[in-house]
Amino acid sequence: MLQTIRDYTQGWIAGVIVTIIILSFALWGIHSYFTGGTNNSVVAQVNGTEITREQLTVAYERLRRQAQVQYGLNAAKDETALKDRALQTLIEIEVLKQASVEEGFHVSDRQIDSYLQSMPEFQVDGQFSVDRFQEILSSSLLSTGEFLELIKTSLLIDQPKLGIILTSFSLPDETNYTIALVNQERDIEYINIPLHYFLSQPIVIAPEKIKAYYEQHKNDFMTPEQMNVDYIELSLKELSSRIHPTEAVLKSFYNENINSYTQPTSWKLASIEIPVPATASQEDFATAQRKAEAALQAIAQGNDFSQIAQQYPSDANLKGQDWMVLTQIPAEWQKAVAGLTKPGQISEPITTPKGIVLVKVIDIKEPKIQPLDAVRDKVKEAYIRQHAEEKFAELREQLADLTYEHPDSLQTAAKTLNLPIKTSELFSKDKSGSDISQHKKVRDVAFSNDVMNLQNNSDVIQLNPETVIVLRMKSHIPSTLIPLKDISRQIEDKLKTEEAEARAAKFAEDFKAKLQAGSDPVTLAASFNLTWNKTGNIGRYSKQVDSAILDTAFSLPAPIPNSGKATYGVTKLPNGYGIVALKSVKQGSLDKKQYAVFAEQVQNSEGLLEYELYKQSQKANAKIEV
CATH class of the missing domain: 3.10.50 (Chitinase A; domain 3)
Incomplete structure (x- = not known):
């Protein structure tokens, strides 16, 4: 199971989850949460870790912009609700981050680098592109360090999530019950009672009623200030x-900032990692060091570096295929690699948390200054x-x-x-x-x-x-009251509509009562020039009827079997009312192949529910001060 979790963590499920998290963080401006700010006004604390007003402001502003992009300029009107949502998100991230660390989860620099290079957003022709990465990063106002910290936190939070989801399970009875409920079909009949049926009837609104409504709702008839x-x-x-x-000014500025226009040194590297156990002792590292020195000696005597590497197989070993700049190289290696200036050079043994590493230069590109032109x-x-x-x-x-x-x-x-x-x-x-x-x-x-x-x-x-x-x-x-004579017709139309709706509601209830008393629905509907509709068995996701009719049908209690009596309900429709008759209920079922797929879906749902409970538990146990 642990290996399965590891595989999923490095696979497409985790990729989707983590990419969504990372891009959400970027959109929400949560990178300010990791980097902090100069504003010392604290808006919240999570187990003593501070969240500042500046962090909240940036997160709120990014959330507001996101809402405007998705839903239009007027989408983000409720400022208080948006700020609260932004703050709760910042708090939740800190709670989950602290919980992951406390539970012993860890993300290495190599994992971060590997994940970054695998993100399709930064790839060109299937390969990681530094230019593409920098282009996207600049548009999101994130620095490289900030984004790498986002990846680290996202992967950190993701580990317990996948652990919970992938170890959840559902019992056969749970799956059978869910299938019966979700795939349930109901035999329904219904009638639409359109509002225009009553609007077409004479409705007289007395002038006194119009005036009374005007007097009671004057605030509704004020011109805006x-x-x-x-x-x-x-x-x-x-x-x-x-x-x-x-031209002289540009040349001077160019010379003063020459590093910005210099392509950095890049290497093609091969590596050998001599691993140590996760709970390595000093003796374990000493043994690995001796093996590394022996490997160096063997290489010096003419043995091939790649042949030595085969003695220590690892997915983490570099094969010398990709160009890498210093910032893409694991942090523990950077000092040693920076001193390698010629192809064929091999580093001294490098100690990392996972073992001892030897690095060989396969090829090197010297830094290149781009000309001013x-x-x-x-x-x-x-x-x-x-x-x-x-x-x-x-x-x-x-x-x-x-x-x-x-x-x-x-x-x-x-x-x-x-x-x-x-x-x-x-x-x-x-x-x-x-x-x-x-x-x-x-x-x-x-x-x-x-x-x-x-x-x-x-x-x-x-x-x-x-x-x-x-x-x-x-x-x-200033705001002024609109005279009654200017809006009398508007008020009259509103009151007519309200009266028509009241009549329609009463008609629907009276119609239902007659059905419950035993009246034939087809005959009763025809007496009012309305149509009684029969759908037969339909599922809960059917598009055959209005959603309000469907919702009502699946909320009614099942009729008593073999009684010949239906159960009835009334629902409001967009343009009137509806009456629904539930004749019978047919429980859902699946064949064996579909059953396996459905069981997995139920299991995943259980896992997501368990993770939600985990999050709530962590927040409940955290000391949060707002």
Whole structure:
């Protein structure tokens, strides 16, 4: 079983699970959790380990952006719920990480490197690509170290998860019961009672009722409070457009940052690992060291390195097939490998937690400086970016100071910084426009007491990492009550619909009562010019009927066998009501081949449930302070 778990951990199941976890971490900004920040305001502690406000802010912002990408700009309105979700995720990760370490799980640098190189997201033509890796990493705002830490934590958390899932089991009775329930079929009949059946009937709403509804719901008939604002915008993109470096400046910048334009030394390596037991003693390491020295001596006497390697077979041994830069080489090897400068050189024995390693250089590529002409565009882009960011930081500070020192106007700041004063369109607090008002934080600040009532300049508002603004109110339109005469028809239509729905609900209940009293459903339906429908046996995932009809059918109690009587239920439909008659229940079954597949699914479900209970248990036992 332990070997099975190990195989799965290195196989496609773990790959899918861990890739999802890692990419989720990246999307959520959880890398800030691992690297920490400069903000010492603590929002939570897990067994004494702190989670800071900055970590929560980054995680929340990434979660908000993810929601907007998936569901649109208005998807992430509930800020409090999103922040709580982000915080709970940070807490859960720390709890599971600590639990894995406490239970003795471990992830080596070699496992991390192996997993990284196997991730299809970073492969080109089936091979790991450093360029592809760096491209994706730069777009996620993660450093190499941060991402490797993500992989380590993901693999660490994944080990107990797979251990629980893959050791779960289900008893035959559990599988049989689940099959009977999931594959159950029900013989149903039903009728649709459309709302328009009642809307087409005369419904008279008295003027007094319309007026009473208006008086009781005045808040529903208020025009939204609106305003527009003047603002100064500071944009990194706009600052970048002003910077035009000369050839001499670019050459100087290139020389000062020459390491950024140098392809690092790369090696093709072969290795021999002389293993030691997991609980190795000093004597075990001494024995391995002697074997390594004997191997070196044999190689010096003319024996082939690859033949010696065959005496110590291991999947971890390198075969000299792939080019590797220093950061891709296991950390314990790096110092020794950095000193190998010629093909054929062999390192001195390297001690690692798993044994003694010998490394041989099969081939080597010396560092290569890329000429300025080849990287001119990159140099120019880097120069502009660096100087624009410096200028952006300087002007942002000046903007904050000037608008604070002159709170009743934007003119001084605009003149000093040579930035125009722009004007937004009208917007309300809950309805965005197409300009800066599409940002909720802008609307919140604009309608704050300091800006709207005291008429001060706002603080600096960051719209995105490259754009900030300061705003002040330009004009304000207060909320007003819409006259009754302008919305009387709207209220009348609403009350008619409510009355029609009430009639439909009563009709449905009366119809059900007649069915329960023994009336023939087909005859009864025809008397109201409605149709009684018969479906025969259908499964719980059928698309043959409306989902509300299906849900009701599978929630009704089974009729008494051989009684000839159905059980009935009423359900709300999108455009009316439905009445469902359950005639009989047929339990589900499977053949032997399908049974084995289903049993495995039940087992996996049990494992996922057990892991969820494991997570809840770990959180319950952890000392969490929020």
